Amino acid sequence: MAGLERSRSTRPGLLNRLATFLGIKKKEAQILFVGLDNSGKSTLINFLKPDSYKRQEVVPTIGYSVEQFTAGRISFTVFDMSGQGKSRPLWEHYYRDAHAVVFVLDSTDRLRMEVAREELNNLLLHADVSTRKVPILFLANKMDCKDALGPIQVSVDMCLHEINLHSWHICATNAVTGEGVEEGILWLTEQIKHRL
Amino acid sequence: MATPVVSTDLQDSFTATSEQVENSPSKNITDASDFWINAYQDPVAGIKTSSSCMALEDLNGDGENKLIIADVGTTPFDMRLKVYKGTSLLANMQLINLPSGLCTFFVDTNEPMTPAIAVASGPYVYVYKNLRPYFKFTLPSLDINPTEAQYWKQAKEEKLELLSFREMLEELQATDTEIPLTSRSLKLLQCLPEELEVFFNMYKHSPLKRQTVITCIDTIKKTHNEEKAISCIVIGSEHREIFILDPEAFTALARVYLPSVPVLLYTTGVYEVDYKVYVSCRDGNIYLVKGGSKIAKICIQTGSHAVGIEKQGKNILVGAMDDSLSCYTSRGKKLWTIQLPSSITTMEAIEIKSKGIKGVILGLKSGEIRLYRDKLLVNKLMLPEFAIGMKFGRFGREDSTLVLITGSGKLSIKMLKRTANLETRIVGDTLKSITPGKLNLPKKTKLYTEQAIRERENSIPIFQTFHRDLELIKLYITREYAKAIGSRLAPISVTTENIKLSAQVQGLGPGFKLSVSVQNASNIAVTGLLITFIYNPTIYGMTINAIPIPFLVPSINYTYEATVECLSDTGVTEAIRVVITKDSVSIPLLTALITMPVSLGMLIV
Numbered sequence A: 001m002a003g004l005e006r007s008r009s010t011r012p013g014l015l016n017r018l019a020t021f022l023g024i025k026k027k028e029a030q031i032l033f034v035g036l037d038n039s040g041k042s043t044l045i046n047f048l049k050p051d052s053y054k055r056q057e058v059v060p061t062i063g064y065s066v067e068q069f070t071a072g073r074i075s076f077t078v079f080d081m082s083g084q085g086k087s088r089p090l091w092e093h094y095y096r097d098a099h100a101v102v103f104v105l106d107s108t109d110r111l112r113m114e115v116a117r118e119e120l121n122n123l124l125l126h127a128d129v130s131t132r133k134v135p136i137l138f139l140a141n142k143m144d145c146k147d148a149l150g151p152i153q154v155s156v157d158m159c160l161h162e163i164n165l166h167s168w169h170i171c172a173t174n175a176v177t178g179e180g181v182e183e184g185i186l187w188l189t190e191q192i193k194h195r196l
Numbered sequence B: 001m002a003t004p005v006v007s008t009d010l011q012d013s014f015t016a017t018s019e020q021v022e023n024s025p026s027k028n029i030t031d032a033s034d035f036w037i038n039a040y041q042d043p044v045a046g047i048k049t050s051s052s053c054m055a056l057e058d059l060n061g062d063g064e065n066k067l068i069i070a071d072v073g074t075t076p077f078d079m080r081l082k083v084y085k086g087t088s089l090l091a092n093m094q095l096i097n098l099p100s101g102l103c104t105f106f107v108d109t110n111e112p113m114t115p116a117i118a119v120a121s122g123p124y125v126y127v128y129k130n131l132r133p134y135f136k137f138t139l140p141s142l143d144i145n146p147t148e149a150q151y152w153k154q155a156k157e158e159k160l161e162l163l164s165f166r167e168m169l170e171e172l173q174a175t176d177t178e179i180p181l182t183s184r185s186l187k188l189l190q191c192l193p194e195e196l197e198v199f200f201n202m203y204k205h206s207p208l209k210r211q212t213v214i215t216c217i218d219t220i221k222k223t224h225n226e227e228k229a230i231s232c233i234v235i236g237s238e239h240r241e242i243f244i245l246d247p248e249a250f251t252a253l254a255r256v257y258l259p260s261v262p263v264l265l266y267t268t269g270v271y272e273v274d275y276k277v278y279v280s281c282r283d284g285n286i287y288l289v290k291g292g293s294k295i296a297k298i299c300i301q302t303g304s305h306a307v308g309i310e311k312q313g314k315n316i317l318v319g320a321m322d323d324s325l326s327c328y329t330s331r332g333k334k335l336w337t338i339q340l341p342s343s344i345t346t347m348e349a350i351e352i353k354s355k356g357i358k359g360v361i362l363g364l365k366s367g368e369i370r371l372y373r374d375k376l377l378v379n380k381l382m383l384p385e386f387a388i389g390m391k392f393g394r395f396g397r398e399d400s401t402l403v404l405i406t407g408s409g410k411l412s413i414k415m416l417k418r419t420a421n422l423e424t425r426i427v428g429d430t431l432k433s434i435t436p437g438k439l440n441l442p443k444k445t446k447l448y449t450e451q452a453i454r455e456r457e458n459s460i461p462i463f464q465t466f467h468r469d470l471e472l473i474k475l476y477i478t479r480e481y482a483k484a485i486g487s488r489l490a491p492i493s494v495t496t497e498n499i500k501l502s503a504q505v506q507g508l509g510p511g512f513k514l515s516v517s518v519q520n521a522s523n524i525a526v527t528g529l530l531i532t533f534i535y536n537p538t539i540y541g542m543t544i545n546a547i548p549i550p551f552l553v554p555s556i557n558y559t560y561e562a563t564v565e566c567l568s569d570t571g572v573t574e575a576i577r578v579v580i581t582k583d584s585v586s587i588p589l590l591t592a593l594i595t596m597p598v599s600l601g602m603l604i605v
């Protein structure tokens, strides 16, 4: 399958810590990364990966790619979806099995904020999402850029306050340095722990 | 892996709660009018432009398309070249002349590959690279009317009074249409008498030039058809010429004259292989300039004026000023026409490669935006005011973006929803006045229709030719009649003496007998008539040359006889003329021609 990628790791990384938090053993947690192309999903996942598996350069994802980590005795499956227009119809096939969704936003791309909102709407209205509670983590990425919108502005533009079925959280991040990522992952951990 | 496997235990672990019903799936059905995402709006952008002055292109090679607009400006002399990166203005450069068109193209293959912008403005093409001026191409200047040049020279040398100079120019403009006046002279003619001197002194020292202006601009790939291949600029000018410019040397590779002023261009193909330039001209016709050909051939007669031309597959779509969208074959045959509810302000092609969709978007005067696939109306959108400029394509990182500039200078950016259904026709859209496509006609019917079409198209010349011939026949008849009457050749006289004459020849020859019967058809007796025979004396000989008729009683048939001897033995014949005259009147009353038979007797003997 195109873009399929597996990397196994025994080294403790941030996801490893997440597993410890969860206190779950021999379980699988699936996390779905979505967001428009160029928003920084792959860069984020690359940051989350254990050091030795980090890639030097992140290229635009084609189709999707799967990253699998074994942290302790827990296996994490992260689906890194391509955000390109033609690949977006793929996303919905992965909603059903996802324990959590990470929605990455390019906070410098004002032009496409409405497009991101449209995609979020499609996600929220999908039967596999609208019929159950899925924690959604919004990451207002590229916070280091000078023309970046703040997380509050992003949540207003994205009408996040209209989401009342699912629990959600937004934080500003820099996927390259990892700034702000930890806060988000910690929130996500809490959410999954509640639900599993 | 791509298709989710229904696993029961997972479903159990996410058992639906009562809140789920809130977002009912029925909302999933997208409204047909709701195809577009309103991505951005700037009501005070203050842009005045047209579709031909807009482009979407990745100028820096960063994967993000910029919006390039040559803005005419809302106030005079405020022409600008604007480049939008997303919602922010990346560049805002002053333009010296009014822009008439804009396009982006690659001038070289140097890395990093960045396209150049060409702005047509006045007689110049300004080329920008990396948002900096790169080259300026000037159209060659035209011949100046020698008389005009002389007037300017005399005025400069103060041999001419300014006011009379102006008058002479005026006169020249009215009489000599061969070479029009220079724009400077035209401007001078517009000056008020008090402004005249200032204007004249300002320009008198600079040399007189007559320059044409560029009316339209487009590009064509030079050697091969690839997205980032080098392109040539194609320009149309006010003096009815098409230029194809080399992208490196900026010299004219080809020049083609047109019968009218070009206003719109549509190019296809590759310059060095085979190319076609469709040129819509001010005479309402669309001409075709083909690679290797020095002449422009007429391709489509729109019967109106084209607002936009787009090629779709093999066919050509033309939006025209008579509020219609028509489809023609590449040979200029009309396939169908759609009548629109309002006039077209702008037209733009759309292509969504991922969905394999091609069509056109029309901006209408009523503020409506209509999306047609072939002749099917698939989407309608109502704007508060009409669009003056429109571009569809990739903007930023989003494909299928529609950039609109409206009448009041508003910039609005709409993106086609991924879920938009452009497959079905809008309900309620009736296809008005569609001419049927190609029918397989029998040969005779085809001949008949062709004939009918020809007659319809050429009705005036056909009638004129017919009328001329008819008049000629009438004239000929009248002339012959007049001649007959003039020489009294008719068998019945038309004067007061109404006399009938008939003559007969009897015999085999060489001796013949002529019997001439004369009848007075009136009821008064006629006196003093004389029958005279006129003949060629070398062929015939007669015993009596004249027979006097002293008195002719009405309605009695008199027969007179005369013998004729044929003198010639060669078998030649000649007619003998019988003339009836009255007393001293010099014009004969009647004339009869007697055709003589060949003298058989001579041959027998």
Ligand SMILES: Nc1nc2c(ncn2[C@@H]2O[C@H](COP(=O)(O)OP(=O)(O)OP(=O)(O)O)[C@@H](O)[C@H]2O)c(=O)[nH]1
Residues within 6 Å of the ligand: A035, A036, A037, A038, A039, A040, A041, A042, A043, A044, A058, A059, A060, A061, A062, A081, A082, A083, A084, A104, A141, A142, A143, A144, A145, A173, A174, A175, A176
């Ligand atoms: N300055 C800055 N650049 C970032 C940040 N995150 C990602 N980028 C850059 O954005 C570009 C796109 O990042 P990707 O991770 O490929 O984006 P993606 O969401 O995976 O894109 P697709 O795979 O096409 O859907 C890369 O050049 C990254 O270096 C950030 O926080 N700050």
Ligand SMILES: [Mg+2]
Residues within 6 Å of the ligand: A041, A042, A043, A059, A060, A061, A080, A081, A082, A083
């Ligand atoms: Mg990616």
